[in-house]
Amino acid sequence: MNRASLVLGALALLCAAPAPVAAQNLIPQPVSVKWGEGVAALTTVGAAEVTHLELAPLADHLLGMIPAGRVRLSFEGAEDLPAGGYRLSVAPELITIAGRDYGGVWNGIQTLLQLFPADVYRGANALSANITLPVVTIEDWPAMEHRGVMLDVARTFVPKEQVMRLVDNIARHKINKFHWHLADDEGWRIEIKSYPRLTEIGAWRGGDSPLFPVYGAWEEKYGGFYTQDEISEVVAYAALRGVEVIPEIDLPGHSRAAAIAYPEILCGYTPNLTASGGYDTRNMWCVAREENYAMLDAIIGEVAALFPSPTFHLGGDEVETGAWRACPHCKALMAERDITDAARLQDIFMERVIDIAARHGKDAAVWSEAADSRAIPKSTTVWAWKNPARAARAYAAAGYPTVVCAGEYFYFDMRQSARDIGHTWAGVVTLEKVYSFSPAALGFTAAETANVRGVQATLFHELGLENGPGYVDYQLFPRVCALAEVGWTPAEQRSWEDFNRRLTERSARPGGSAGSPSHLDRLAAMGIAYRAAEPAPDTAPLKTPAVTFTSSLTAREREPFSRVSAYSGAARTIRSVVEGDWLLWTFAQPVTASRIDIKTGYDHLQRGGIPSGRVEVSYDGTTFETATRMHDLKATLATDRPVRAIKIVSESPCNGETFTIIQPLKIR
Numbered sequence: 001m002n003r004a005s006l007v008l009g010a011l012a013l014l015c016a017a018p019a020p021v022a023a024q025n026l027i028p029q030p031v032s033v034k035w036g037e038g039v040a041a042l043t044t045v046g047a048a049e050v051t052h053l054e055l056a057p058l059a060d061h062l063l064g065m066i067p068a069g070r071v072r073l074s075f076e077g078a079e080d081l082p083a084g085g086y087r088l089s090v091a092p093e094l095i096t097i098a099g100r101d102y103g104g105v106w107n108g109i110q111t112l113l114q115l116f117p118a119d120v121y122r123g124a125n126a127l128s129a130n131i132t133l134p135v136v137t138i139e140d141w142p143a144m145e146h147r148g149v150m151l152d153v154a155r156t157f158v159p160k161e162q163v164m165r166l167v168d169n170i171a172r173h174k175i176n177k178f179h180w181h182l183a184d185d186e187g188w189r190i191e192i193k194s195y196p197r198l199t200e201i202g203a204w205r206g207g208d209s210p211l212f213p214v215y216g217a218w219e220e221k222y223g224g225f226y227t228q229d230e231i232s233e234v235v236a237y238a239a240l241r242g243v244e245v246i247p248e249i250d251l252p253g254h255s256r257a258a259a260i261a262y263p264e265i266l267c268g269y270t271p272n273l274t275a276s277g278g279y280d281t282r283n284m285w286c287v288a289r290e291e292n293y294a295m296l297d298a299i300i301g302e303v304a305a306l307f308p309s310p311t312f313h314l315g316g317d318e319v320e321t322g323a324w325r326a327c328p329h330c331k332a333l334m335a336e337r338d339i340t341d342a343a344r345l346q347d348i349f350m351e352r353v354i355d356i357a358a359r360h361g362k363d364a365a366v367w368s369e370a371a372d373s374r375a376i377p378k379s380t381t382v383w384a385w386k387n388p389a390r391a392a393r394a395y396a397a398a399g400y401p402t403v404v405c406a407g408e409y410f411y412f413d414m415r416q417s418a419r420d421i422g423h424t425w426a427g428v429v430t431l432e433k434v435y436s437f438s439p440a441a442l443g444f445t446a447a448e449t450a451n452v453r454g455v456q457a458t459l460f461h462e463l464g465l466e467n468g469p470g471y472v473d474y475q476l477f478p479r480v481c482a483l484a485e486v487g488w489t490p491a492e493q494r495s496w497e498d499f500n501r502r503l504t505e506r507s508a509r510p511g512g513s514a515g516s517p518s519h520l521d522r523l524a525a526m527g528i529a530y531r532a533a534e535p536a537p538d539t540a541p542l543k544t545p546a547v548t549f550t551s552s553l554t555a556r557e558r559e560p561f562s563r564v565s566a567y568s569g570a571a572r573t574i575r576s577v578v579e580g581d582w583l584l585w586t587f588a589q590p591v592t593a594s595r596i597d598i599k600t601g602y603d604h605l606q607r608g609g610i611p612s613g614r615v616e617v618s619y620d621g622t623t624f625e626t627a628t629r630m631h632d633l634k635a636t637l638a639t640d641r642p643v644r645a646i647k648i649v650s651e652s653p654c655n656g657e658t659f660t661i662i663q664p665l666k667i668r
């Protein structure tokens, strides 16, 4: 059957049985579900038969989760389906899953598991053996071939075990690509045997590390990396779950960690260290330095060998050309190639590394800016992360295979509501907004849509440090559930109301067996600390006693210190803080408070503030004593004596910015 007749066949199935498709709360919604009569009681002890040896690990995996039932896993009977497709049949005597391929069998197993009570996710012995399942026939395949989730482990390191847990959680949603953002300015996370300093030095920030601390803690050295064996462990764990792991080494920008470890990769000009407390913040590989390509060949070669994925993500985003424009070698290269725009040096660089990746057997993927000149080969997959209607569409229109990960829909480091944690540069990305994505709704033509390989969630991770390990779950779930359905279910079969009901409401099951869990019940059983509701507003009343703010720093004209004194917003200074700088709040009258919160830096990010310093308090307005210390750019003062003044004395440079942000005090 070709694809068209398959679609007709599926429609016929749907018409023949106007079944309570949603009654089982399946996510993502399958293409075709035909409920049968009654229920299948699982009486046999768990037993599985496989037609191909490569399916044996899946049989073991499934039998480790279900308490009973006879199951047959095969590739037979699904040859006509698209990649990732499967047929699932639940009958009283036998459950069969026929997959188009290995991933198809995995996907069929995930649908089968959703027919069980949610406790099936709690481990081997969580369910009693007396289980009944609805009799059902499901025929299903993905709308999009690429259904991905990206995790940035550079800004916040994520230990191997947590990465595997995330891979398991996304695979339960038929997500089939895990994009691992392994190197960025803030950290290099993968062992490279031929260049060991990449992780010896580049994997650690703060403390005595030469790598700029950037977020939060200043005195502590923190970070981590994966050995090559650990990488292989994660790749194998993902492969068992039908998940392809796509590595990313972000080039030629976003490379500060590599440049701190091997400064010779930089353009040869004198760095300006004054704005950054003595840290070298340069992050661009020199395009003209020939030795760089030998080094990149070794790095890309080692990484390529660890990942069976045919795709290697080479970054290419947010290139800053200042260093290239100041570099005599890059300038000479421009003259030699007769180019006047330094941005075009990126084309030269990308062409070289795309070629290196190809020699190591990999097709390249890039963030969208790398394709802006249209100079890179059309075989390169473009990760379109900016304006989806215009930019993402334009790459698809130009003939690039395109993965849409547009900020407005799929950057899950954005807030889920105005009161949630997260960034806002791409707006508030609600669950409904994620669900609303479709190329057709954004005006993509059929030809452009044909170049859309799929959709991907993106979690850049600078907020992970201050929000702890639960942050990943909170940002990703349930938004990944919506993404999964966007990538899987045909757009014409999708309905936000229906999705939201399957996600949140329990329902009766066909055949009169026990009720179906909501999908949130399943997330809970998987142990996912998902975002359940919008956070409550902070209603604790704040006091605003008259205060004068002064500092050794000078405020910018447009963000003056008067804002801090009026409790009306942040002030921003014209330069970065250095050791010995001070901030002083002097109250008109002694203030009695149960708690005073002091914060520097952005309101949602531990950056641009005072990472280290003394917090002094004065009870008489003239003599000061040290009360506490700044930590993660903030401090809390708890004293039962009336306070006349508070002073912060910096003991370090500012982190991450060329200015310092001062927030109003929060006094309770």
Ligand code: ACM
Pocket: 317, 318, 367, 385
């Ligand atoms: C990106 O967000 N810089 C890809």
Ligand code: ZN
Pocket: 266, 267, 268, 285, 286, 287, 288, 289, 323, 324, 327, 328, 329, 330
């Ligand atoms: Zn250069």
